[in-house]
Amino acid sequence: MTSDFWVNLIEGQPELSLLIWVSVLVIVMYVARQPAHQMILSLARSLRNAMRLMARSVMFAEKQLKLRNREVLLSQGQQHAERFIEREFQRVEILVNRDLSGYPSLQRDLKEQITRIDEDYVHSSEVPPKPPEWLKAIEAVASIPDNGSPVVAKILNDIHSTLKKALDTDLQEYRQANRERHSLLKKMMPYWRSLTNSLNSVEIKITGLEQRSIIIDGQMQTYEDIRNQTDYAERMLSSSSMTQFFISGLALCLAIIGMYVNFQLVALPMEEMVGAGSYLGNSSIRASDVSALFIISIEVILGLFLMESVGVTQLFPIIHLLEDHKRKMIFYIMLSFLFVFAGIEASLAYMRDMLAADREALSQLLTGVEVAEPPLRWIPSLGQMIMGFILPFVLTFVAIPLESFIHSFRTVMGLVTVWLLHVLVVIIRFVGNVVFGAGKMLMNAYDLIIFIPLKIERTLGNKLVKKKEDTISGVLTHQFEVGEDK
Amino acid sequence: MRELTKKGIFITLSILLSIGILTQSGCSGERKKKAVYVLVDISGTYSQQFEKVKGVVRYLLGSLLPGESLALARIDSGSFNEKDIVARMSFDLRPSIANSQKRAFLESVEKFGEDIKPSEYTDITGGILQAIEYLNETQANQRYILIFSDLKEEIKKGQIRDFPISFNGTNVVAINVTKLQSDNVDPREYYKRVEDWTKRVEEGGGTWKLVNDLNHLDSIIE
Numbered sequence: 001m002t003s004d005f006w007v008n009l010i011e012g013q014p015e016l017s018l019l020i021w022v023s024v025l026v027i028v029m030y031v032a033r034q035p036a037h038q039m040i041l042s043l044a045r046s047l048r049n050a051m052r053l054m055a056r057s058v059m060f061a062e063k064q065l066k067l068r069n070r071e072v073l074l075s076q077g078q079q080h081a082e083r084f085i086e087r088e089f090q091r092v093e094i095l096v097n098r099d100l101s102g103y104p105s106l107q108r109d110l111k112e113q114i115t116r117i118d119e120d121y122v123h124s125s126e127v128p129p130k131p132p133e134w135l136k137a138i139e140a141v142a143s144i145p146d147n148g149s150p151v152v153a154k155i156l157n158d159i160h161s162t163l164k165k166a167l168d169t170d171l172q173e174y175r176q177a178n179r180e181r182h183s184l185l186k187k188m189m190p191y192w193r194s195l196t197n198s199l200n201s202v203e204i205k206i207t208g209l210e211q212r213s214i215i216i217d218g219q220m221q222t223y224e225d226i227r228n229q230t231d232y233a234e235r236m237l238s239s240s241s242m243t244q245f246f247i248s249g250l251a252l253c254l255a256i257i258g259m260y261v262n263f264q265l266v267a268l269p270m271e272e273m274v275g276a277g278s279y280l281g282n283s284s285i286r287a288s289d290v291s292a293l294f295i296i297s298i299e300v301i302l303g304l305f306l307m308e309s310v311g312v313t314q315l316f317p318i319i320h321l322l323e324d325h326k327r328k329m330i331f332y333i334m335l336s337f338l339f340v341f342a343g344i345e346a347s348l349a350y351m352r353d354m355l356a357a358d359r360e361a362l363s364q365l366l367t368g369v370e371v372a373e374p375p376l377r378w379i380p381s382l383g384q385m386i387m388g389f390i391l392p393f394v395l396t397f398v399a400i401p402l403e404s405f406i407h408s409f410r411t412v413m414g415l416v417t418v419w420l421l422h423v424l425v426v427i428i429r430f431v432g433n434v435v436f437g438a439g440k441m442l443m444n445a446y447d448l449i450i451f452i453p454l455k456i457e458r459t460l461g462n463k464l465v466k467k468k469e470d471t472i473s474g475v476l477t478h479q480f481e482v483g484e485d486k
Numbered sequence: 487m488r489e490l491t492k493k494g495i496f497i498t499l500s501i502l503l504s505i506g507i508l509t510q511s512g513c514s515g516e517r518k519k520k521a522v523y524v525l526v527d528i529s530g531t532y533s534q535q536f537e538k539v540k541g542v543v544r545y546l547l548g549s550l551l552p553g554e555s556l557a558l559a560r561i562d563s564g565s566f567n568e569k570d571i572v573a574r575m576s577f578d579l580r581p582s583i584a585n586s587q588k589r590a591f592l593e594s595v596e597k598f599g600e601d602i603k604p605s606e607y608t609d610i611t612g613g614i615l616q617a618i619e620y621l622n623e624t625q626a627n628q629r630y631i632l633i634f635s636d637l638k639e640e641i642k643k644g645q646i647r648d649f650p651i652s653f654n655g656t657n658v659v660a661i662n663v664t665k666l667q668s669d670n671v672d673p674r675e676y677y678k679r680v681e682d683w684t685k686r687v688e689e690g691g692g693t694w695k696l697v698n699d700l701n702h703l704d705s706i707i708e
Contacts, residue, residue, distance in 0.1 A: 268581075271552070271579075271580070271581050272580050272581060272582060275552065275553070275579025275580060276551060276552035276553060276579055276580070276581050276584070277519070277551065277552050277553020277554070277579045278553075278579060355581055355582060358581075358582055358585050359581070359585065362547075362548075362585045362588060362589065363548060365589065365592070366544040366545075366547055366548045366588075366592070367544070367548075368544075
């Protein structure tokens with residue numbers, strides 16, 4: 001059906017034809033107004049309800065995911081707190097074993113020192129010299145009057161001199177005793193110092209233990225919060241996960257740069273081994289590139305196992321649960337493999353330098369330009385070799401940020417998904433409301449198209465109503481007048 | 487949780503590996519392997535142009551990669567002949583060996599350049615047939631024939647060269663097509679020669695290109 005059909009309803013009168021069609025359409029629309037309105041309204045309502053239902057489902061999914069995220073987060077936090085507390089207790093055990101195991105000997109030393117000091121102190125106590133027993137007898141003799149007898153005077157003089165001599169001797173003895181006592185007290189000084197040092201060391205050890213116990217207390221509080229599933233614990237763990245995610249992500253980015261540098265060192269010499277023109281199947285992926293990446297990946301994996309065997313990371317629970325001697329064995333095996341790979345990389349780095357020099361020489365030959373050999377050419381060669389040797393060991397530490405990244409990735413992704421679901425709910429609700437509003441607008445637009453018949457209907461309706469009202473009021477007036485007359 | 491952790495590790499490592507491979511190697515595009523056959527006209531009128539040939543050969547040696555092929559042959563009175571190949575080399579996959587081969591190739595070319603004996607006739611068709619044969623053997627997917635000639639074919643009496651040639655996607659590049667004295671009298675001769683060869687190559691399923699400016703050597707091989 002072409003447009004000519006609509007335009008040429010009356011031959012040569014397209015405007016009139018269109019007008020007729022429009023009129024027909026308006027009449028049809030006017031007739032079908034009520035069912036059309038109902039249809040539009042019900043369609044809009046259905047769509048809005050469907051959207052609401054959908055939003056409710058998404059909200060439910062969001063709620064479930066939130067719960068699941070919370071469970072995972074708290075579980076991870078609990079594990080982490082357990083590990084931390086376990087580690088702290090291990091440290092305390094080490095402290096106790098190292099420091100307090102010597103406590104009995106320390107106690108013995110202290111006792112010995114105290115005994116010695118005590119003995120010395122006893123020895124050094126001042127004993128006042130007793131007056132001689134014969135002093136009273138002498139005093140009695142000395143009080144005898146001489147009565148001018150020279151014999152008695154002589155005897156008394158003798159007694160006096162004897163007494164004086166005895167007193168001198170006593171005084172000397174007393175001084176000697178004092179000297180000895182002072183020397184004993186002097187000897188006590190190192191014991192006192194030693195005793196003070198011993199007590200100081202005990203104090204330091206006890207303080208160390210006290211600090212550890214404060215840390216354990218704090219961690220136990222966190223652990224209890226996690227066990228009680230408090231909101232505070234959830235917020236804290238969530239924030240910690242976000243921080244971990246970004247920090248470990250940054251560290252991984254740096255590690256990837258390191259891997260790229262490593263790749264550059266290895267890729268060119270690998271061409272010598274697998275051929276520069278070898279490709280994987282029919283693709284354009286060079287076999288030498290894949291080999292170089294394979295070597296680097298192996299180094300990273302060796303690093304992962306090495307860190308796992310040491311107990312720094314816990315990515316592989318099987319390794320973590322092995323006995324200590326087996327883990328030690330794995331550690332040595334991984335370390336020896338790493339040494340082998342580091343040696344290979346160092347030699348490849350040297351080969352790379354040689355190849356680069358050869359390539360440079362060829363390009364000089366081809367261009368016909370002779371360039372003198374740069375001085376100290378061995379420095380970059382040596383630098384490359386050292387880098388080739390060190391980088392595998394550096395890459396070992398990728399395991400630490402990788403573990404943090406994997407653990408925090410789950411939490412962060414959970415949070416992001418919850419956020420996305422929330423946004424989806426908002427969008428669905430918004431669309432539902434927009435659809436409902438559009439339905440109402442469509443109804444108004446429908447009425448706008450048929451405004452002429454609607455206007456006529458209203459005018460006629462008003463007149464009819466007015467006529468009816470007039471009739472009713474006329475009847476009422478008539479009845480009123482009749483009533484009055486009566 | 488453990489399963490998740492393990493999966494996480496392997497997914498991360500696989501992603502890192504894949505990103506590495508893809509960024510290093512490019513994730514799409516057909517692998518290119520080139521083979522180039524250089525035909526040098528040593529007839530009396532053209533033999534003076536060998537320095538330019540050496541320049542192009544040096545450029546080719548610098549740009550061709552290990553695993554690709556290069557050959558240089560002369561166009562003389564009867565060019566459909568293995569003896570006319572001065573040097574040919576499929577470069578080893580190992581870069582160090584390939585570099586040694588390139589040095590040896592250059593040496594051969596220089597040695598050839600020192601003692602060129604101009605030929606009486608110019609059998610371009612024979613040289614091209616020899617070139618196509620060699621290029622097909624290399625199994626390269628980008629095949630080039632570089633012709634250093636004035637494109638004026640002069641064949642011995644009795645030689646049959648007037649037949650269609652199957653180029654099978656080979657790119658033919660005429661480099662430094664010199665103008666003859668007769669071209670100066672009637673330039674249409676030059677245009678006719680070029681046009682004839684263009685038609686012959688394109689009808690045979692090849693592509694034709696004319697490069698006279700040697701400052702743009704990178705346009706010879708894409």
